[in-house]
Amino acid sequence: MAKVAIVMGSDSDLPVMSKAADFLEEIGIDYEMTIISAHREPDIFFEWAKGAEERGVKVIIAGAGKAAHLPGMCAALFPMPVIGIPMKTSDLGGVDSLYSIVQMPSGIPVATVAINGGQNAGILAAKILATSDAQLLEKLKAYTEKMKKDVVAKDTKLKKVGYKNY
Incomplete structure (x- = not known):
């Protein structure tokens, strides 16, 4: 049963949304992914969103x-929690998307990551789920440690070969 649902309004969003899916796969979290338009097919969207809890979706x-x-x-x-990813747009660079997602009315919060922040959305979903899953929390701690080691290795390489040969 999918614990996370990834939804996008257009297949043009797939390169960004796939980063969330990639992280969830890496950490071992089941997810479902769909393209659905709240504007162009509202009846289908309502059915999908209202049925998410019954399908086992947590985020x-x-x-x-x-x-x-x-x-x-x-x-x-x-x-339950919703994480919004504002997409970069050709018109306003994604600021329009960011404002639309982050400026929610009182009582209807949406956690919002950076413009095109697919990976961070996946990480945030995992962190939400880890509040009640000790094994997942350990995987996230290991991921954080790996990021630290990667930065240390890059600094070591920079010091060894210099910036011109990096």
């Missing part, structure tokens, strides 16, 4: 661009 990651209503509508219909 929704929703990516959207421009008007970016998908994450907020998920939060209005789904009783």
